[in-house]
Amino acid sequence: MEIVTNSVAISLTVIYGVLLSGELRTMRAGRASTTSPWMWLTVAIHLVALIFRGIEIGACPVDSHWETLSLLALLIVTMHLLLASASGDRCTLIFGLLLTFVLQLGSASFSLGAQIPAPRSIGSISSLHAFTAWIGVAGVITAGIHGILWLLLKRSIKTSQFGLLFTSLSSLESLSRLIRLATGIAAVSLAITVGTSVFLGNGVDSSSGPVTPISLGLMGLFGVLALVPRSTGTVTEWRAWCSVVGLASVVFISIWVISFGPHSR
Amino acid sequence: MKISSLTLSHSNFPIEIREKIAINREQAVGILSDLRFKMAIENALLISTCNRTELFLATEKQERGQEILEEILKQWMHERQFSIPGEVDELILQHHESITRLLRVASGLESQLLGESEILGQIRIAIELSEETQVAGSVIRKLWEKALRCGKRVRSETSIGDGALSLAYGALKVAKKIHGKVSGLHYCIIGAGEVAELVLRHLQEIEGAKITILNRSEEHAEHLASMFGAEPGSLEDLPSVLVNTDVLISSTASAHPIIKTDLIRKVLEGRPKGLLLVDLGVPRDIDPAVKELPQVFLYNLDDLARLIQENLTSRQEAIPGAEEIVEHERQQFQVWIVNQQLQPAILSLRKSLEDASEQELDLLRDELDAETHQQLTVLVRKLLKRALHRPTKEFRATSSQWSESFVSRIESLFKQETFEDEEQK
Numbered sequence: 001m002e003i004v005t006n007s008v009a010i011s012l013t014v015i016y017g018v019l020l021s022g023e024l025r026t027m028r029a030g031r032a033s034t035t036s037p038w039m040w041l042t043v044a045i046h047l048v049a050l051i052f053r054g055i056e057i058g059a060c061p062v063d064s065h066w067e068t069l070s071l072l073a074l075l076i077v078t079m080h081l082l083l084a085s086a087s088g089d090r091c092t093l094i095f096g097l098l099l100t101f102v103l104q105l106g107s108a109s110f111s112l113g114a115q116i117p118a119p120r121s122i123g124s125i126s127s128l129h130a131f132t133a134w135i136g137v138a139g140v141i142t143a144g145i146h147g148i149l150w151l152l153l154k155r156s157i158k159t160s161q162f163g164l165l166f167t168s169l170s171s172l173e174s175l176s177r178l179i180r181l182a183t184g185i186a187a188v189s190l191a192i193t194v195g196t197s198v199f200l201g202n203g204v205d206s207s208s209g210p211v212t213p214i215s216l217g218l219m220g221l222f223g224v225l226a227l228v229p230r231s232t233g234t235v236t237e238w239r240a241w242c243s244v245v246g247l248a249s250v251v252f253i254s255i256w257v258i259s260f261g262p263h264s265r
Numbered sequence: 266m267k268i269s270s271l272t273l274s275h276s277n278f279p280i281e282i283r284e285k286i287a288i289n290r291e292q293a294v295g296i297l298s299d300l301r302f303k304m305a306i307e308n309a310l311l312i313s314t315c316n317r318t319e320l321f322l323a324t325e326k327q328e329r330g331q332e333i334l335e336e337i338l339k340q341w342m343h344e345r346q347f348s349i350p351g352e353v354d355e356l357i358l359q360h361h362e363s364i365t366r367l368l369r370v371a372s373g374l375e376s377q378l379l380g381e382s383e384i385l386g387q388i389r390i391a392i393e394l395s396e397e398t399q400v401a402g403s404v405i406r407k408l409w410e411k412a413l414r415c416g417k418r419v420r421s422e423t424s425i426g427d428g429a430l431s432l433a434y435g436a437l438k439v440a441k442k443i444h445g446k447v448s449g450l451h452y453c454i455i456g457a458g459e460v461a462e463l464v465l466r467h468l469q470e471i472e473g474a475k476i477t478i479l480n481r482s483e484e485h486a487e488h489l490a491s492m493f494g495a496e497p498g499s500l501e502d503l504p505s506v507l508v509n510t511d512v513l514i515s516s517t518a519s520a521h522p523i524i525k526t527d528l529i530r531k532v533l534e535g536r537p538k539g540l541l542l543v544d545l546g547v548p549r550d551i552d553p554a555v556k557e558l559p560q561v562f563l564y565n566l567d568d569l570a571r572l573i574q575e576n577l578t579s580r581q582e583a584i585p586g587a588e589e590i591v592e593h594e595r596q597q598f599q600v601w602i603v604n605q606q607l608q609p610a611i612l613s614l615r616k617s618l619e620d621a622s623e624q625e626l627d628l629l630r631d632e633l634d635a636e637t638h639q640q641l642t643v644l645v646r647k648l649l650k651r652a653l654h655r656p657t658k659e660f661r662a663t664s665s666q667w668s669e670s671f672v673s674r675i676e677s678l679f680k681q682e683t684f685e686d687e688e689q690k
Contacts, residue, residue, distance in 0.1 A: 157442055158556070160568040166442065172539065173445030234560065 008049050009066060009108040015042050016073075016101040023094045027168055039081060046074045060127035062134065065258060066110035071131075072254075073103035075138035079185065083142070083178050091170040092178065095145050129196035132189045133215070137250045139186025140218060143179055143225075144247020147240035150175040154237075176236040179243055180226070186246070187226040190219035211256055214249050222246060266308070266323045266404045266602060269330030270363035271338055272356055274317035275377045278349075280567050284548035285345045288313040289518055290394070296320075296337070297398035304333055308402035310409060312370065312391045314384070315460075315547035315566060316377045321367055323404040331357055364598055367408060368591045371416035373425060377570040378432065379580045380425035380587075383463060385416045407601060415594040422590060425583040432460075433467035433514075435569035436543040440512045443539050443562060449473040450511040455500070455523070457485035460516035460545050465493045477506050481517070507532040507540075516545035524551040529558055543569070604661050610675040611657055618649055 019039055050071060053061040061067040080096025149169055156166045169175065194216060225239050273286050288296065293311050300306040300322070308323030320337065324330040334357045342348060349356065358366055366375070371388055373380040392409045395401035401409075420426040437447050444450055448471055454461050457480040468474050476495035480486035483499045490497035498506060500523065507513065507529075517523060524542070533540070544551040544565045556563040622645045630638055 153442070157439065157562050160564065160571065162572050169442075171442050171445035173443070237559070 005053075005066075006108070006111050009070065009104070009111040012042070012046055012049070012070070012073075013101070013104045013108045015045075016077075016097065016104050020094070020097045020101050023097055027091075027094055039077075043074065043078055043081065046070070046077075050074060059123075060131045062130045064110070066107040068134070068257070069103045069107035069110065071134055072138060072141075073100045073107060075135055076100050076103065076141060079138050079142045079182065083181055086181065087174060087177055089170045089174045089178070091168060092146060092149060092175070094168075095149065096142065099141070099145070125196055125199050129193055129200055132192040132196065136186050136189035136193055136215075136218070136222075137254070139182050139189055140222065140243070140246040140250045143182035143186055143222070143243035144250075146175055146179045146182055147243030147247070150179060150236070150240045151244070172236070176239075179236070179239055183222050183239065183243060184226040187219065187222040190215065190222060194219050209256060209260065211253055214253055218246055218249055266325060266605065267327040267330060267360045268363040268404075268408065269322050269324065269327060269334055269360070270358045270366055271320045271334040272317070272358060272366060274319065274375065275567070275570070276375070277356070280547065280549065280565055282347050283316070283318075285347045286318045286341065287315070287547045288318055293394050294398055297394060297400050300333070301398055301400050306333070306400055308405035309398075309400040310367075310391050310395050310405050312388060314387045315545065317370070317375075319366070319370065321363060321405065321408070323402065323408070327360060331359075361595070361599075364408065364595050365591060367412045368415045368594050368598075371412035372419035372587050372591055373416070374419075374584065374587055374591065377566065378573050379577050380420070380583070381431060382416075382420060382426055383459075385413065386459065388412060388416070404602065404605070408598060411594050411598045411601075415591055418590050418594070419587040423583040423586040425580050425587050431463070431467065432543075432545055432566070432569050432573075433464045435573045436464070436512065436514060436541070436564065437467065437471075438572065439543075439562065439564060439569075440541050443541055444511055447471050447474070449475075451475045451477070451509050453477045453479065453503075453506050453510040453513045454495070455479050455503070455513065455515040455550065456517040456546070457482070457489045458516060458518065461514075462489065464514050464516070464545070465489065465495070469493050477510070479503055479506060504528060504532060508536050510540065511538070512541045512543065514543040514545060515550040517550050519546065519550055520548055522548075522550055522552040524555065526552050526554045526558065529555050529561060533558060533560055600661075607661060611660065614675065615653060615657075618653065622646075622649055 019036070019042060022036065022038075050061055050067075053067060057063065061071060076096055077100040080093050080100075084090040084093045149165070150172060152165050153169045153175060154172055155161075156163065157172070197212075221242055225242055228235060228239070273283070275283065278286065288311070293313055297309055297311055300309050306322055306324065310321040312319045312321075320334065322330045322333060324333070331354070335353055338349075338353055338356065369375045370384060373382065373384055376384055388409065392401060392406070395405060395409075440450065441447050450471075452468055452474055454464060454468075454476065457478060461478070465476070465478075468476055476490075476493065477498055478486045478490045478493075478495045479498045479500055479502060480489075481500055483497060486497035486499070489495065503524070513524075515524065529540070529542075539560045539562060542551055542555060542561060542563045544563065547566065549565060551563060551565075553563070553565075555561055626638070626642055626645060629641065633641065
């Protein structure tokens, strides 16, 4: 079984690497208007692999580092693909693919290095809680990436620096739309996460360390960001900065979870 | 005649200095008139655009041209309070360099936007100024003609003018980076001059673009607005128009900024998105401090030129071909100018032979009847013409080989002979 798991994890890493280099070539040659069907196929294979793992353990596959990283990689690439399809702007897809590749590489490394534990069953509410939490994390990360890119592009335009970012990114307007979409997805997912935690009965649990209060804070922040209309340039700037703060927070949470384990066990 | 030139351009001066050197039409007329009436110069051409101020002179002696230009530069530096990075004479070019310089300028090889064609219109305006001030002598006119011809040849025979490459193109590229599109935006153009017209031609092609033209003289604004389907207005309308403007492009001849920081700060309070300000004026129309305001993106000529330089690959490939044309035209002008120097010698040679034959024919007048004398006169003239045709042609064709002293020696030799003949008579 371990051989199959390792093979799938390594194959996905290689495929994401190939997709990443293909996207880099596309970017250099000039932006293509549609996403490659190979990307959707890869995502489908990845999803099927994780569903099998979920069926195998009878819960959302977040019980080990390699499962969590792989799920996060899948969520991030899916979110980027959905955003690219919805907006018709794929200029940021390469950054999503890059992060996905890194996460999948991490997943493959963990799956190789550790004994795969025997499946432990967790409840359906816990699974939903964990799944939406990681969708929320993926949404915050995606919003954060777009926030950073928006701030960098704005700086590049303002200071008349016509480098790689100026040429490869589409526009402030488009990035602003993408940030709002990502913050909206993150806010809804985090709201569901917090809602399910009420059913789980662990609410604000002191044993979960700073994870729960930060998650609650993020939900509040992203809820506000999702509700505030995309009206002025100043609002977009605030939204971009808040997304960056959100990204920093989830990086902290991820490090905490990797170090101390997920509290949703 | 020797050509000298003074060159102050974007290649050696940033916009902060260029706006001090910029010369308007009235000032240009003053400078050229001074050259004509105070310095007795009959051949001068002054090209002053937002990117360059170049003065070309043709004088008998190279040194005189150089001295005049040096004096003018020092006077400008004193009056306009600017300094130059190197020595004064580094900006003053000698005969061959000056000819090449004008040909390169006309070809767009020296333009900030390589291969741009607006410069040809500006060179046409320059000769009008020379004519108006009576300094459009035959030498400068010929050089001007060569420059125009060279500019047209370079653009038609090479790919230096290919592709959408203009300041308006650059401005629209930045607008797209900010607003995500160029169609359906509100554009405000300040000024109704030549540059504004060029920008409007680009904007006209954009679908759903709403254009407002503001100008000090509303009459000019209305005229342009009727040509391009825009809304006219006066500069007093600027604050209200700016609230809904997405892209403002300014190109006036104002000596001082007309758009101040306070105005933009007030406008930003009531507007929903980023504002792109494009300043195509020299001197600049928009206070540079505006750039510090959030949500404002200020671009001047130098910024746009840098942006467009990124897309110059195909035009840069055309440079060697363009330079070949420039060299060919330079050689042709050089032949013409040397021919002009040979002309007195050729005339002197021709005249001395004609005078001698006329004298001999006069001696025969009494010995021959009128009809025979007439026939003989025609015959002698034909012989003379045929005999002189080949050597004159050869002399002109190989003119570059002859030194000035040799040419003047021929001229004086035949003049002397004629004089001696007259004395003998």
